Amino acid sequence: MDTQLLISGVIFGLSIGSIFFLLAIGLSLCFGLMRIISLDQLLYYSVGAYLTYSVCAVTGNAWIGVLVGMAVAGIVSFIVERFVFLRIYERDITFTMVASFGILFAGIGVIKYIWGLAPRPVPIPIEMQTTIFGTEIPVYRLIVVAISLLVYGGIWLFLNRTITGKAIRAGIEDIDHVEGLGINVYRLFTVTFIIAGTLSGLAGGLHAPLIMVDPVMGLEVLPFVFMVVIIGGLGSIKGTLVSAFLVGQVISIGSLIYAPLAQMAPFAIMLLILLIKPTGLYGSKLLKR
Amino acid sequence: MMNIFRWWWGILLMFLFLGVLRMFLPLPFMNEVLIFSIYTMGCNFLLGRVGFISFGQPAYLAVGAYATAFYLFYFGTNAYIGILLGILAGIVVSAAIGPLFVRLRSDYFALVNLALAVIMFYLFEKVLAGITHGDNGLWFLTRMSNTPVLNLGKHSDFFIFVFILAMAIWAFYKYLDDSVYGACCLATKINEDKLKFLGYDSFKIRWLAFIIANTTTALAGSLYAVYFGFVSPDFTSPHRAADPVVVTILGGVGTLYGPIVGAIAYTGMKDLVSGYIANWELFIGLLLVIIMLAGEKGIWGTLEPLLAKIIFRKRTGSGLSKNGDESL
Numbered sequence: 001m002d003t004q005l006l007i008s009g010v011i012f013g014l015s016i017g018s019i020f021f022l023l024a025i026g027l028s029l030c031f032g033l034m035r036i037i038s039l040d041q042l043l044y045y046s047v048g049a050y051l052t053y054s055v056c057a058v059t060g061n062a063w064i065g066v067l068v069g070m071a072v073a074g075i076v077s078f079i080v081e082r083f084v085f086l087r088i089y090e091r092d093i094t095f096t097m098v099a100s101f102g103i104l105f106a107g108i109g110v111i112k113y114i115w116g117l118a119p120r121p122v123p124i125p126i127e128m129q130t131t132i133f134g135t136e137i138p139v140y141r142l143i144v145v146a147i148s149l150l151v152y153g154g155i156w157l158f159l160n161r162t163i164t165g166k167a168i169r170a171g172i173e174d175i176d177h178v179e180g181l182g183i184n185v186y187r188l189f190t191v192t193f194i195i196a197g198t199l200s201g202l203a204g205g206l207h208a209p210l211i212m213v214d215p216v217m218g219l220e221v222l223p224f225v226f227m228v229v230i231i232g233g234l235g236s237i238k239g240t241l242v243s244a245f246l247v248g249q250v251i252s253i254g255s256l257i258y259a260p261l262a263q264m265a266p267f268a269i270m271l272l273i274l275l276i277k278p279t280g281l282y283g284s285k286l287l288k289r
Numbered sequence: 290m291m292n293i294f295r296w297w298w299g300i301l302l303m304f305l306f307l308g309v310l311r312m313f314l315p316l317p318f319m320n321e322v323l324i325f326s327i328y329t330m331g332c333n334f335l336l337g338r339v340g341f342i343s344f345g346q347p348a349y350l351a352v353g354a355y356a357t358a359f360y361l362f363y364f365g366t367n368a369y370i371g372i373l374l375g376i377l378a379g380i381v382v383s384a385a386i387g388p389l390f391v392r393l394r395s396d397y398f399a400l401v402n403l404a405l406a407v408i409m410f411y412l413f414e415k416v417l418a419g420i421t422h423g424d425n426g427l428w429f430l431t432r433m434s435n436t437p438v439l440n441l442g443k444h445s446d447f448f449i450f451v452f453i454l455a456m457a458i459w460a461f462y463k464y465l466d467d468s469v470y471g472a473c474c475l476a477t478k479i480n481e482d483k484l485k486f487l488g489y490d491s492f493k494i495r496w497l498a499f500i501i502a503n504t505t506t507a508l509a510g511s512l513y514a515v516y517f518g519f520v521s522p523d524f525t526s527p528h529r530a531a532d533p534v535v536v537t538i539l540g541g542v543g544t545l546y547g548p549i550v551g552a553i554a555y556t557g558m559k560d561l562v563s564g565y566i567a568n569w570e571l572f573i574g575l576l577l578v579i580i581m582l583a584g585e586k587g588i589w590g591t592l593e594p595l596l597a598k599i600i601f602r603k604r605t606g607s608g609l610s611k612n613g614d615e616s617l
Binding site for chain 2: 037084087088093094095096097098099101102103104105106107108109110112113223226227230259260261263264267268270271274275278
């Protein structure tokens with residue numbers, strides 16, 4: 001295979017993987033800590049992307065748009081948590097899943113109402129190209145990868161160096177003990193949910209210039225994000241990072257080899273991993289509850 | 290004896306209601322409601338009885354639809370045989386992948402099933418594009434020959450066929466629920482250890498339930514194929530993966546009337562609301578959230594106690610059957 005094609009493929013895979021990582025990290029934390037399958041993360045992703053589009057159209061600077069998108073996504077996720085999830089944490093997982101699906105649907109309806117059906121383009125904030133091993137690479141993709149690695153570092157520090165973060169980590173392993181220690185787990189849930197929503201908003205904002213922003217963009221990435229979460233193992237940050245980059249590479253390299261397989265191969269890998277190790281690559285004893 | 294009476298009474302009442310609806314509502318709508326309710330019945334069984342959240346039903350829908358379509362497009366012209374082949378394909382596929390899937394529990398099962406739906410989607414759209422014609426789909430509406438007794442190519446005859454079929458399937462599930470097997474299914478959901486202790490094989494019970502439910506879904510798929518005379522990879526699109534689960538919960542999980550009520554409500558809302566405004570998703574979404582917040586029982590789960598109260602108060606029997614005869 002052509003080396004230049006391969007290098008650009010790897011970079012492409014890394015940037016896609018970064019987006020998946022940012023989206024999946026929130027889903028994975030919610031999944032691990034609160035036992036909810038939070039499909040509505042995909043709504044905050046769309047919200048982030050659309051606000052990036054709108055702010056960029058007004059101010060001409062996509063970076064401001066990304067920041068605004070993150071903030072608004074965080075606020076929306078907080079409101080949703082307050083009004084919906086806080087009331088149904090105790091119930092069966094089916095109901096939270098369907099409720100989050102309902103939120104996603106309603107959100108898509110609102111987005112269609114505000115922005116319309118037409119796909120919107122967002123200009124790439126940095127047009128520059130750089131050369132790696134004689135291959136032209138867009139700098140923006142490298143920045144996306146760098147941001148996601150920074151976020152990984154930040155999340156790692158938060159979970160390992162702060163009391164709240166440690167409580168969240170402990171909660172993923174055994175929520176009853178954490179509650180027994182006198183920590184208000186519902187406050188932990190809120191914090192986790194807002195972090196997840198904000199990161200999903202960031203993912204949307206960063207992804208917007210690479211694709212067209214359209215109302216069902218959330219549904220399009222949904223299966224891939226699920227897959228990243230499952231392959232990595234619930235609640236594991238490292239696992240999510242590894243599996244996100246793995247999935248990104250499989251998609252981009254796979255499309256170079258044989259296009260139809262590119263979309264399918266990650267799912268086949270996921271099926272395989274689940275059948276061999278049902279907890280995912282880095283998942284611990286999370287299956288038993 | 291009393292139990293049997295109420296059994297048939299329940300079925301007749303529901304289908305009399307559908308028959309009455311047929312007089313007022315357009316035919317395509319009713320056809321879609323019936324097929325959708327067959328589609329949902331399998332999912333309802335899985336979710337309400339066995340405790341599997343199945344987000345992969347489109348995969349089995351597509352298996353049935355494509356089995357019928359291949360036959361009608363490439364080999365024969367008889368729609369009955371096509372539908373039989375669809376059922377057969379459903380049995381074979383779900384029996385083959387069942388052992389892999391039924392080991393997993395609730396949330397993991399949902400995710401792996403979703404993955405299967407996506408694999409099927411790309412399989413039918415891209416990998417097998419030579420046979421399935423990819424996105425263009427397979428058209429065979431004009432290729433179907435007239436079938437004896439009921440001509441499935443005609444929508445009015447098709448309605449009668451699906452009506453009888455839905456009734457039979459509904460009766461079958463009703464029978465399952467009352468049998469020992471149904472109780473075993475419920476037991477695998479609630480207390481698996483105890484069931485094993487009593488000497489039942491929970492793996493086999495779940496496997497059989499998986500096959501039954503997914504074959505029902507495959508049947509719905511082949512009905513769709515015959516009804517539209519067309520199949521495309523859209524059938525298995527992951528975007529629609531939640532539809533049966535949504536309808537099940539909308540109607541009421543684990544209740545027998547739930548799938549039919551849910552299918553009427555969902556299809557009706559989609560048609561009605563989309564007639565006025567472009568985004569029916571908003572309404573469906575808000576409705577789902579409200580139902581989940583309100584009491585997780587769904588429409589039928591909420592209505593049933595009310596109806597029972599009304600019916601038991603003036604339960605003379607004769608008045609109801611007389612009305613029923615007139616409406617048919």
